[in-house]
Amino acid sequence: MLKGVDISKHNGNIDFENLKNNVDFIIIRCAYRGINNRKIFTDEKFKNNIKEANRLNIPVGLYIYSTAKTTDEAIEEAEFCITLAKAYKINYPISIDVEDNKNQGNLSKNQLSNIIKFFCDTIEKNNYYAMYYCNKDWYLNKLNHDILKPYDKWIAQWNKEKCDIVCGIWQYSDKGKVDGINGPVDLNYSFKDYCKIINPIIPNVERSITIGTEVSFNKCYISSDSDNPLKPLYGHGKITKILNNKKNPYLINENDCWIRKDDIL
Incomplete structure (x- = not known):
């Protein structure tokens, strides 16, 4: 069982030199879709966070905070993540985070599950490893598990000694303390060594920039x-x-x- 954190701009400036000695992996928020305006934004700390993680060879995955209400929006979110991922070494999954009650809470089980499916399929068609994140309640009550069988799960269930759901990653606290991060941080256990499963794509740092890029x-x-x-x-x-x-x-x-x-x- 490997220990890790998930981070975003909300965690502020992180001392990665200190953090690297306390985690086995990091999952970085790369982007989020606005709750009201429907636009997708790059997380303001993404570039620094991913560069530092890669520089120090800390295994890293990505996630997007989704407010997708259609499969087209799910594909758009996946493509946004892929664009960001191309310049970096990614050796943990790229995940869609579904928890936005305003936009997704009233969707049917099939609607929300197909949003996850279309996101994950788009990620995997581009040779990345896909995963979805949700809390225990949403997993049990808002998803069609038959649709989602092919994909790994990242489950949030806090204040428990063990996760009640078989999953790839378990987020067990939102109030963790880790050297290198000021304030509370989400803590996770990975039940799979994704570094042994995933063959990272060589970062395309020097990609050509042309009209249409x-x-x-x-x-x-x-x-x-x-x-x-x-x-x-x-x-x-x-x-x-x-x-x-x-x-x-x-x-x-x-x-x-x-x-x-x-x-x-």
Whole structure:
């Protein structure tokens, strides 16, 4: 049984040098879909968190906080995760986190299960290992287990000595303490050594950037010559124009904004 944490921007600045001695794996939130506006955003700490984990050779997986209400949105979320994953070494699963009661709580068992299925199928078609996350109550009452048999489960059940559900990963606390992280953090046990199961894809760090390339980014600019970075509204889009002699050579979605190579996640 391996011990790990799952982290996001809510955990602030993490001392990974200290953390690496206290965990066997990390699951990093790479993205989340807005509860109200339906847009997908890159987690603001994702780039730093994944770079540090890879630098220190800490086994790492990813998850997205989903508010998908349709299978099309599930595919969109999976593709967003894949875009982010390509530049990094991923040796734990990529998971969809289903727990958003406002958007998903009233879906039928088949609807929610198919959202998970379409996400996981898209992940696995791109040669990553898929998983889904939910709490014990949602697992027992909101899912069709026949639809989800092919996929590993990551189950949240806190304040118990053991998980009541057979799963790949058990999140056993949301109030853990680990050196390297200030404040409470989610604690997990992995019942599988995913590093022995998953053959990580070689990171495509130097991928070519051309017109039509889909990218995620953490800063943008109002023009191709601006020196004043702005926080992007969405943080994801398609490169539609390239001006190689400019400070910010890449135009996003015809006229959304301009970005630099260093802004790309």
